[in-house]
Amino acid sequence: MLYLVIGSLSLGAVLVTLLSLSADNSGFLAENFSLLLGLAVLAALALAALIAYQAYILWRRVRAGVFGARLAGRMFWIFGVMALLPGLVVYGVSVQFLVKSIESWFNVRMEQALESGLSLGQSILGQLESDLVKKAENMALLLAEQPVALQRARLNEFRESAGLTEAALFDENGRLLSFATADKAALAPRQPERAAIWQARMQQPWSRTEQDADSHALVVRAVVPVNVVSLTENMRLLAVTQPTSAKLSQDALSVERAHRDYQELSISRVGLKRLYGVSLTLALALSLFSALALAFILSERLAAPLRVLARGTRAVARGDFSQVHSVDSQDELGLLTQSFNRMTHQLSEARRAAQENQDKLSEAKAYLESVLSSVNTAVITLDKDLRVRLVNPAASAILGMERENLTDRALDDWGERGNGLNDFAITMSEHFHEAGQQPWQEQVEFVSERGSRILLARGTPLAAGEAADFALVFDDVTQLVQAQRDAAWGEVARRLAHEIKNPLTPIQLSAERLQLKLADALDTPHRAILGRATDTIVGQVAALKSLVDAFAQYARMPAPRPRAVDVNVLLAEVLALYEHHLPITADLAADLPAVAADPAQIRQVMVNLIKNAEESLAEIDRPSILLRTHLAANGVAMCVEDNGPGFPDTLMSRLFEPYATTKTKGTGLGLAIVKKIVEEHHGSIEVRNLTPCGASVCITLPIMEMTHE
Amino acid sequence: MLWAALALLAAPVWAEDMLRLHHAELIPRGDQLLLAGGYSIRLSPTLEEALHKGVTMTFVQIFEADRPRDYWFAEDIAVQRRALRLSYNALLRQYQLQHGVSLKSLDTLADALAALGDFADWPVIERKALSRKYLYQARVRMYLDTSQLPKPLQLNAFASERWEMDSGWREWSFKP
Numbered sequence: 001m002l003y004l005v006i007g008s009l010s011l012g013a014v015l016v017t018l019l020s021l022s023a024d025n026s027g028f029l030a031e032n033f034s035l036l037l038g039l040a041v042l043a044a045l046a047l048a049a050l051i052a053y054q055a056y057i058l059w060r061r062v063r064a065g066v067f068g069a070r071l072a073g074r075m076f077w078i079f080g081v082m083a084l085l086p087g088l089v090v091y092g093v094s095v096q097f098l099v100k101s102i103e104s105w106f107n108v109r110m111e112q113a114l115e116s117g118l119s120l121g122q123s124i125l126g127q128l129e130s131d132l133v134k135k136a137e138n139m140a141l142l143l144a145e146q147p148v149a150l151q152r153a154r155l156n157e158f159r160e161s162a163g164l165t166e167a168a169l170f171d172e173n174g175r176l177l178s179f180a181t182a183d184k185a186a187l188a189p190r191q192p193e194r195a196a197i198w199q200a201r202m203q204q205p206w207s208r209t210e211q212d213a214d215s216h217a218l219v220v221r222a223v224v225p226v227n228v229v230s231l232t233e234n235m236r237l238l239a240v241t242q243p244t245s246a247k248l249s250q251d252a253l254s255v256e257r258a259h260r261d262y263q264e265l266s267i268s269r270v271g272l273k274r275l276y277g278v279s280l281t282l283a284l285a286l287s288l289f290s291a292l293a294l295a296f297i298l299s300e301r302l303a304a305p306l307r308v309l310a311r312g313t314r315a316v317a318r319g320d321f322s323q324v325h326s327v328d329s330q331d332e333l334g335l336l337t338q339s340f341n342r343m344t345h346q347l348s349e350a351r352r353a354a355q356e357n358q359d360k361l362s363e364a365k366a367y368l369e370s371v372l373s374s375v376n377t378a379v380i381t382l383d384k385d386l387r388v389r390l391v392n393p394a395a396s397a398i399l400g401m402e403r404e405n406l407t408d409r410a411l412d413d414w415g416e417r418g419n420g421l422n423d424f425a426i427t428m429s430e431h432f433h434e435a436g437q438q439p440w441q442e443q444v445e446f447v448s449e450r451g452s453r454i455l456l457a458r459g460t461p462l463a464a465g466e467a468a469d470f471a472l473v474f475d476d477v478t479q480l481v482q483a484q485r486d487a488a489w490g491e492v493a494r495r496l497a498h499e500i501k502n503p504l505t506p507i508q509l510s511a512e513r514l515q516l517k518l519a520d521a522l523d524t525p526h527r528a529i530l531g532r533a534t535d536t537i538v539g540q541v542a543a544l545k546s547l548v549d550a551f552a553q554y555a556r557m558p559a560p561r562p563r564a565v566d567v568n569v570l571l572a573e574v575l576a577l578y579e580h581h582l583p584i585t586a587d588l589a590a591d592l593p594a595v596a597a598d599p600a601q602i603r604q605v606m607v608n609l610i611k612n613a614e615e616s617l618a619e620i621d622r623p624s625i626l627l628r629t630h631l632a633a634n635g636v637a638m639c640v641e642d643n644g645p646g647f648p649d650t651l652m653s654r655l656f657e658p659y660a661t662t663k664t665k666g667t668g669l670g671l672a673i674v675k676k677i678v679e680e681h682h683g684s685i686e687v688r689n690l691t692p693c694g695a696s697v698c699i700t701l702p703i704m705e706m707t708h709e
Numbered sequence: 710m711l712w713a714a715l716a717l718l719a720a721p722v723w724a725e726d727m728l729r730l731h732h733a734e735l736i737p738r739g740d741q742l743l744l745a746g747g748y749s750i751r752l753s754p755t756l757e758e759a760l761h762k763g764v765t766m767t768f769v770q771i772f773e774a775d776r777p778r779d780y781w782f783a784e785d786i787a788v789q790r791r792a793l794r795l796s797y798n799a800l801l802r803q804y805q806l807q808h809g810v811s812l813k814s815l816d817t818l819a820d821a822l823a824a825l826g827d828f829a830d831w832p833v834i835e836r837k838a839l840s841r842k843y844l845y846q847a848r849v850r851m852y853l854d855t856s857q858l859p860k861p862l863q864l865n866a867f868a869s870e871r872w873e874m875d876s877g878w879r880e881w882s883f884k885p
Contacts, residue, residue: 211814
């Protein structure tokens with residue numbers, strides 16, 4: 001575009017220059033004047049079209065709301081006005097000046113002077129003509145006096161005496177008779193014009209001033225009749241020629257030329273005005289149009305950095321900091337662009353830092369979450385109004401609720417009124433209210449459908465402050481408490497075994513010695529009393545011994561040595577012991593996988609369970625025991641079911657504690673030992689009452705993993 | 710032996726008045742064919758005034774001859790062109806007609822215009838360029854060459870039809 005404008009500008013300048021030069025009316029330019037004029041008009045039209053196109057582009061940009069287009073349009077307009085006003089002023093002044101100066105060329109005095117000069121020349125020439133006519137007439141008289149024959153001979157003589165350059169004699173029809181000239185190289189003279197011959201025939205002298213074709217000098221010619229006296233001869237014509245002096249000729253011609261030029265100018269003054277006017281107008285149009293076209297380009301140039309900046313701003317708004325704009329100018333716009341780039345750079349840095357922080361934060365959060373979800377301790381965070389914010393998976397597992405049902409609710413709203421979860425939540429909330437900003441710790445019982453659990457709960461404010469959040473942390477310590485209880489019982493058993501067993505043998509021996517020594521010394525009734533008493537002592541000591549042994553066994557249970565055991569085979573062995581004196585049936589599932597177990601201990605478990613069942617069936621009419629095995633979710637289940645009275649509800653929670661028994665006989669250690677063995681096998685045990693009557697005890701042992709073989 | 714037929718074709722109306730071909734004839738003389746005849750010329754008042762004010766007017770006479778061919782462009786035989794410059798000398802009160810180097814002085818405008826329009830036995834064709842077998846086309850044209858006018862007057866002429874003088878082409882056929 002720029003080159004187009006510069007090109008048309010220079011073309012226009014050249015054209016206008018040529019046009020003004022061509023007004024000088026000379027040479028090549030003058031001949032192609034119309035072409036030049038046409039080209040200039042064409043260039044102006046092309047420029048106008050270019051401007052129209054630019055204006056259209058600008059208009060479309062403004063309509064489309066392109067940033068910077070309005071500014072460009074305004075600058076376009078301002079530049080245009082700035083070019084137009086001075087241009088018009090200069091144009092107006094020039095046209096006025098032109099018209100005035102052209103008019104001033106023409107004035108009456110000048111014209112009169114030229115006319116006078118011309119008529120002066122004419123009168124001088126007339127004078128010369130009449131002189132020549134006189135000379136010619138004199139010569140004609142002289143010639144007429146001569147005889148015809150001599151006329152030719154005397155012609156040159158007369159010419160010389162009259163001082164004429166050339167003299168010629170013609171007959172009345174214009175045929176050349178004789179010729180005399182001062183110029184040796186002269187050609188034969190021209191025949192006189194028809195008008196001259198006619199005039200001479202009428203006895204009128206004819207004279208004329210002519211311009212010589214070769215030298216352009218002025219030559220005076222005259223033709224006069226030569227009358228002949230004799231009747232036999234026709235009249236003759238004498239033509240004489242006399243050049244004017246070089247100076248006169250030159251002056252007269254220059255006057256004529258000046259007059260001619262003046263006249264020419266005077267009739268072409270309209271044309272001149274038009275010529276200069278057209279040139280000026282074209283010059284104005286070209287310069288104006290070029291200025292406008294340049295204005296467009298300049299305004300585009302000025303607006304371009306703004307547009308770039310706008311684009312950059314939009315990009316930044318979109319979050320794209322990658323747009324870096326080259327700075328190629330040192331002016332304010334360049335500085336602006338530079339600072340914009342700097343700002344973009346800083347923004348990008350800041351955003352990257354923020355991003356890094358955020359990444360770190362989310363990393364930390366993820367880390368925290370993974371920690372929280374991997375610990376077995378339940379963690380719950382609450383805001384100051386005891387609204388639940390965060391529940392970790394362990395908490396949801398302990399409480400037996402989905403996390404979604406726990407979070408974003410007030411602590412009091414957990415569960416339904418009256419159930420274990422709600423009780424637990426209300427207890428917790430009360431503790432928080434009571435403790436305020438102090439940490440607290442409490443062991444509570446949490447009752448759910450899956451049984452009762454003992455939870456060790458701790459409440460801590462998360463941070464000091466007016467509106468502090470709280471953290472509620474609790475552990476399922478059921479197992480721990482159980483283990484403590486078990487350990488305590490083990491210790492008791494061991495002590496008892498040790499402390500009780502020691503005096504038992506002396507007691508028994510002493511009793512037997514008493515009977516042996518005193519039996520013979522006593523009379524029969526007393527001997528009977530002694531015998532019964534010593535029997536009782538020995539019997540009770542034996543019972544005490546077996547009790548103590550049982551306790552010792554419970555306390556000194558050896559660690560299991562598990563190996564792959566086929567449960568069905570093991571149960572078949574156990575069944576073989578009872579099947580003849582007990583109403584026992586088996587329902588064994590086929591294709592059970594092997595379990596990891598110590599067969600001796602498991603056998604003891606089964607014996608204990610069957611024994612329990614058998615004892616519970618003592619007062620039942622049609623006792624029956626069912627031995628079942630099946631594949632459970634977490635291993636192989638072995639169940640012993642009976643149709644006895646079942647476990648009383650009061651005992652359910654403490655079934656596995658030593659000395660918890662319903663029976664009059666027995667140590668109460670059976671289920672405790674069973675539980676201990678099963679736990680050491682990483683198995684589980686489940687006790688429930690059957691409907692309408694009976695009890696079921698199921699132990700589940702983990703399946704032997706193949707890698708352990 | 711040789712005849713020339715004058716066939717005037719329809720001419721533009723504006724030229725009819727000012728430049729009218731009254732006669733055109735090819736006359737054999739020696740080795741050449743001469744063009745005889747001429748134009749009757751009248752000058753518009755504008756032009757007459759310009760002439761009397763000293764403006765030199767250049768008229769151009771063009772003669773062309775060719776042989777039409779049935780299936781191809783016509784064969785050019787001759788293209789002749791001559792410029793005649795007419796001016797008025799206010800000092801001598803004469804009209805001057807310049808053709809090449811020859812300068813003719815004439816006393817009256819009528820004489821001058823007659824001399825201007827006259828073909829004056831213009832040798833236009835070499836006879837050996839012609840063959841008796843064919844029929845030839847000849848045409849003449851005469852016009853005022855405004856590009857030879859002084860520049861300001863050209864602008865006048867540019868804008869005005871009063872300066873327009875053009876006979877248009879007149880064509881006739883001839884057989885040598």
